[in-house]
Amino acid sequence: MTTGQDTAPSPLVTEGGKTQIVIVGGGAAGLELAAKLGARYGRKKHDIILVDRNRTHIWKPLLHEVATGSLDANLDETGYRSHCRRWGYRYFHGSLESVDPQRRQVILAPLLDDDGSEIFGRHAIRYDYLVMATGSVTNDFGTPGVAQNCLFLDGRHQADRFRTKLLNHCLRVSREMSANPSADSRVRVAIVGAGATGVELSAELFNAAEALSYYGLEVFDASRLEVTLIEAGPRILPALPERLAAAAHAELTALGVRVATGTQVVEVTKDAIITRDGEVIEADLKVWAAGVKGTPIAGGLGNLELSRNGQIVVRPTLQTTTDDRIFAMGDCCSCILPGSERPVPPRAQAAHQMADTVAENLTRMMKGQPLKDFVYHDHGSLVSLSRFSTVGSLMGNLVGGRMAVEGRLARFVYTSLYRMHIIAIHGWVKGLAMIAIGRVNAIIRPRLKLH
Structure with a gap:
């Protein structure tokens, strides 16, 4: 060895x-x-x-x-x-x-x-x-330049790194706009991969951008954010039924996200993402969330x-x-x-x-007893578009199969998944107490963590 x-x-x-x-x-x-x-x-x-x-x-x-x-x-x-x-x-x-x-x-x-x-x-x-x-x-699939020039969201330290870079770019644009109100400065974010992570991050960016004006960036708002979501497949969210994926696509477009489906990335440089069709998508932040x-x-x-x-x-x-x-x-x-x-x-x-x-x-x-086989129960997939919307599908015996859910019901089920995890690792007493504390923190804590 x-x-x-x-x-x-x-x-x-x-x-x-x-x-x-x-x-x-x-x-x-x-x-x-x-x-x-x-x-x-x-x-x-x-x-x-x-x-x-x-x-x-x-x-x-x-x-x-x-x-x-x-x-x-x-x-x-x-x-x-x-x-x-x-x-x-x-x-x-x-x-x-x-x-x-x-x-x-x-x-x-x-x-x-x-x-x-x-x-x-x-x-x-x-x-x-x-x-x-x-x-x-x-998985970067060996695409040239991805490892050197893209950010990933595989762990806490990578998420913290992205947040720091995002805030720095937002601050830069805010200062440029303060110095020259007519300047067309923007924070450009390109996300490769339109699965749950890519779609949820796209929507969450606009939620964060709207909140930044309350924390010292008075001239910055969501209009200064330019997000491109790139997907090699024919549509976003392949795990969801086509109707729900289309609804999420429409919601992202309404927020201002440019959704580019059927677009394969062949190279990533320091300043841009290059597609097979030869398009150069310039970006300040590049996130790889494909596979x-x-x-x-x-x-x-x-x-x-x-x-x-x-x-x-x-x-x-x-x-x-x-x-x-x-x-x-x-x-x-x-x-x-x-x-x-x-x-x-x-x-x-x-x-x-x-x-x-x-x-x-x-x-x-x-x-010394016989082992049991694992049986996977697919309870469906849910995708949160931040506070704007939630879409998904559930597997329910009461409805005879897959049930499409949107809006408040989908949001409730989505947050319940995390609450079930909290109870699983902490037990019912401490888990319920932590959930209650989390609700209080959501009211009294700032909307964004800026440090």
Whole structure:
């Protein structure tokens, strides 16, 4: 096994005599699983360890709101250290470097301080059972210039970076307009990918632009914002029925978004996006939100089978195809269920359901019982166009199939998804209290986070 250095990794001190379950990744699936297992087993006979490279958790579908300043992540994030104390598991701060299935170890990279000094070196964590929940990152498909010139929304730090750049450009335009009222200065944003992230970010930008006039940018308003949404496919929001996608398209156009469908990007430069047709779309901020792939692991994943998008291939039980003791769930796994031609889509609802199945199958495996297959219940897709509108479709037994929803009902269901996540990771008492506090903060806190 290659660890990147000639010296072997130092072993992490483990709690002897206990069944050790290691969960790598503290996203929606990983954090929910850690809470479930911690509540079920405690620490008497089990040692449950959650590993994540971040110190706090933020629900990924909210990152577009963090990016525009509409949501203060400091108020909505969950600290792993306080959470693990409450739920009876251990949290370890570190980045996965490789997996060694033969030795049943995960190797974590050296942890460095901000100045580059080493806090502690490369080390190994033993496991009896391993659950991979490392999530996904945006797939640039090897398009020239994307990695160097585009912003991404894969994590909190990237969302914060986008917000800082957005505010700086808005401030520049505001100053230019103050100095010369006749100047035609604009903030130009180009977003590649018209899935949920791209569409929601497009709408949220206009919500933020309208609010900026209340926070010192008196001459700046939404008319100074120029947003282009680029989609290679024939329409936006392919996961939604065509009628709802068309409604969202019309809503975005009414806001002022230029929606360019059937447009393939071939190159991204420092100042523009270049399409296959030769069009040059100039932009101050360029966001790539087209497609996902498994999070790359520097040292590899041993003999685990990977899909062409770098996701871990799993059986219907969510066990990997090469090792029964290793499970994968959420965006990092590729799971094709019997009777289906495509993998389970990388959605928050799928991650939530997978956490339930993995928790049940770990219990069954430790008892020597047969494992159950994962069954995906598609509850539909919802897309929020900020405060302007919400559209989506729901799967309802009462209506005999897919039900189109718009307006207030869709908005209520959309916000309920996040509330269900809060309850899943914090429990009913604390979860309901946090939801109530969130409602109060929405009234008393500023509309935008500007720092």
